Structure formats: C-alpha cells, structure tokens
Amino acid sequence: xxxxxxxxxxxxxxxxxxxxxxxxxxxxxxxxxxxxxxxxxxxxxxxxxxxxxxxxxxxxxxxxxxxxxxxxxxxxxxxxxxxxxxxxxxxxxxxxxxxxxxxxxxxxxxxxxxxxxxxxxxxxxxxxxxxxxxxxxxxxxxxxxxxxxxxxxxxxxxxxxxxxxxxxxxxxxxxxxxxxxxxxxxxxxx
Amino acid sequence: xxxxxxxxxxxxxxxxxxxxxxxxxxxxxxxxxxxxxxxxxxxxxxxxxxxxxxxxxxxxxxxxxxxxxxxxxxxxxxxxxxxxxxxxxxxxxxxxxxxxxxxxxxxxxxxxxxxxxxxxxxxxxxxxxxxxxxxxxxxxxxxxxxxxxxxxxxxxxx
Numbered sequence: 001x002x003x004x005x006x007x008x009x010x011x012x013x014x015x016x017x018x019x020x021x022x023x024x025x026x027x028x029x030x031x032x033x034x035x036x037x038x039x040x041x042x043x044x045x046x047x048x049x050x051x052x053x054x055x056x057x058x059x060x061x062x063x064x065x066x067x068x069x070x071x072x073x074x075x076x077x078x079x080x081x082x083x084x085x086x087x088x089x090x091x092x093x094x095x096x097x098x099x100x101x102x103x104x105x106x107x108x109x110x111x112x113x114x115x116x117x118x119x120x121x122x123x124x125x126x127x128x129x130x131x132x133x134x135x136x137x138x139x140x141x142x143x144x145x146x147x148x149x150x151x152x153x154x155x156x157x158x159x160x161x162x163x164x165x166x167x168x169x170x171x172x173x174x175x176x177x178x179x180x181x182x183x184x185x186x187x188x189x190x
Numbered sequence: 191x192x193x194x195x196x197x198x199x200x201x202x203x204x205x206x207x208x209x210x211x212x213x214x215x216x217x218x219x220x221x222x223x224x225x226x227x228x229x230x231x232x233x234x235x236x237x238x239x240x241x242x243x244x245x246x247x248x249x250x251x252x253x254x255x256x257x258x259x260x261x262x263x264x265x266x267x268x269x270x271x272x273x274x275x276x277x278x279x280x281x282x283x284x285x286x287x288x289x290x291x292x293x294x295x296x297x298x299x300x301x302x303x304x305x306x307x308x309x310x311x312x313x314x315x316x317x318x319x320x321x322x323x324x325x326x327x328x329x330x331x332x333x334x335x336x337x338x339x340x341x342x343x344x345x346x347x348x
Contacts, residue, residue, distance in 0.1 A: 100282060
C-alpha cells in the first residue's frame with residue numbers, strides 16, 4: 001500500500017513537472033504585446049562591414065488604434081560625432097491595426113478628398129506593414145521596381161533584458177545588400 | 191531639308207532598334223514545355239521533386255508549378271517585365287506573382303505575407319540548359335537566412 005502511494009505520488013510529481021514545463025513553453029511561444037514595446041531606447045548600431053556607425057534613439061508610443069515609432073539616427077563614419085559632415089535624420093512612422101489579425105498597416109493621413117485603396121505592389125506602390133513575432137516587432141516595406149527587380153526592407157526590434165536589439169536588412173532580388181545591427185538600452189526619463 | 195533627313199535618320203534608327211527593344215517581350219521557345227527534376231539545397235520548402243509547365247498565351251505566358259499555382263503573365267509595360275492581371279492584395283495574404291526575362295534567363299517571383307505578418311518571397315530563376323532548364327530558387331523568409339536550392343529540370347511529355 002505504501003509502495004502504491006509512493007508510486008502515485010511520483011506519478012503526480014512527474015505530471016506536475018510536465019505541466020509546468022508545457023506551461024512555460026507555451027508562455028515562451030506567446031507573442032509579446034505591442035504595449036511591451038512602449039518606451040524609449042538609446043544605443044548604437046553599425047553596418048555589417050563597419051563602414052558606418054549609428055547613434056540611435058527609438059521611442060515607441062501608443063497611437064490611436066495602433067502605435068508610433070520615432071527614430072532619431074546620427075550617422076557617422078568614425079568614433080567621433082562632432083565632425084564636419086556628420087548626418088542626422090529623424091522620422092516617425094505610425095501603424096494601425098489592419099483588418100488582418102496580427103498585422104498593422106501604415107496610418108494614412110485622413111482627408112475628405114482622399115480615397116482609401118489597398119497598395120498595389122505590381123503598380124509601383126510600396127507595401128508596408130508591421131507585425132509581432134515572439135519578442136520581435138517587425139516593420140517591413142516592399143517594392144517591385146520598374147525593371148522587375150524587388151526590394152524588401154526589414155526592420156526588426158527585439159525586446160531584451162537590457163532593452164532592445166535592432167536590425168535592418170535591405171534585400172534586392174533576394175540578396176542582402178545592406179545590413180545593420182545594434183543594441184539599445186531602455187532609457188528612464190530624467 | 192536637313193531637318194527632314196534628321197527625322198528620317200531617327201525613324202530608321204528606331205525601326206532598327208525596335209526588334210531588339212521588343213525582343214524580350216516574347217518568351218523564348220526554350221522555356222516552353224513541361225519540365226521536371228529534383229531540387230536540393232537549404233530551402234526545405236522548395237527542395238525535392240519539382241515540376242513546372244510553361245506555355246505562351248495571349249501575348250504573355252502561363253506558368254504552372256506545385257502545389258497548384260497557375261500564374262498568367264502579361265507584359266507590364268517595361269521591356270522584359272511581366273505581371274499578372276489580378277489585383278495584388280498582398281496584405282490580405284494573397285500571393286503576388288510577377289516575372290522578368292533578362293539575358294536569356296526567366297525569373298518568376300512569388301511574394302506573400304503569411305498569417306502572422308511574416309513574408310515569403312521566392313525567385314525561381316530558369317536558364318535553358320541542353321534540352322531542359324537549370325533552376326535556381328532563392329527563398330527569403332521572415333526570421334531566417336535566405337535559403338537557396340537548385341537543380342536540373344528535364345523536358346518531358348508534350
């Protein structure tokens with residue numbers, strides 16, 4: 001009888017362990033929510049061939065039915081920022097939840113004269129979208145050029161313990177022609 | 191009078207350039223037929239047995255490849271570039287196809303945004319080789335290095 005109890009106890013323990021591992025795996029597979037990305041991140045990135053370096057600030061904030069990404073980038077060739085010819089650019093992209101689950105599309109400026117239409121990849125339109133896969137927020141833009149070649153730009157921002165890893169790849173006809181990667185820390189407001 | 195000669199010369203030059211400029215608008219005969227072979231490489235999705243049927247039709251051409259893809263291509267308005275007539279609703283998950291012919295090579299493209307917002311873009315690059323075609327596939331997919339596979343396709347049937 002005692003042996004039977006021990007056996008049942010061991011069985012229950014094993015089952016509990018299996019359930020715990022399964023639950024953990026399930027949690028790990030779940031996609032992050034867009035809210036998990038909200039915040040400001042500061043850091044550096046570099047081109048794959050080390051020919052350029054970037055100082056980057058990314059701020060991801062809620063927007064109506066979606067989110068916006070502000071990116072400030074200082075582009076430098078060497079370790080020092082304060083040199084003649086240093087470049088800087090800033091842009092804000094806003095995405096709204098599309099009719100397709102898990103997929104965000106660029107927010108269009110609303111105008112009483114503008115008619116909303118789906119972008120047509122084969123008529124020269126840029127097709128852009130964003131989605132969350134695991135802990136990665138991906139922003140994608142694709143064009144088919146007049147000569148039939150295509151370009152695909154992939155911006156990925158992955159949540160880490162420190163803050164966020166960033167990467168950018170530009171594909172031309174399936175070949176990566178520009179690659180950038182970097183590490184950002186989540187910043188606290190001063 | 192000099193102006194007239196100039197216009198005549200320009201007209202003759204355009205006539206001479208015409209066939210060359212439009213040569214890529216027609217599918218070369220070497221691509222037409224039914225072909226099959228085995229692809230191997232890093233792309234699991236495009237490795238293994240592969241069959242393709244290519245036929246000229248309505249000023250363009252039709253390509254049929256597994257599993258059940260039939261794409262009807264027509265000239266896109268740029269030399270050597272072809273597109274399908276269907277509206278491209280790529281963000282709604284519908285695949286988009288287009289093609290181009292350059293330097294004797296036919297490249298067929300397929301682009302699709304998957305259920306989870308991921309992308310799949312394939313280049314099928316066909317080059318005539320003997321009685322068949324050499325095929326090189328470049329598969330670009332979310333979250334992975336670009337994958338490639340290749341193989342020799344032999345002409346079969348009619």
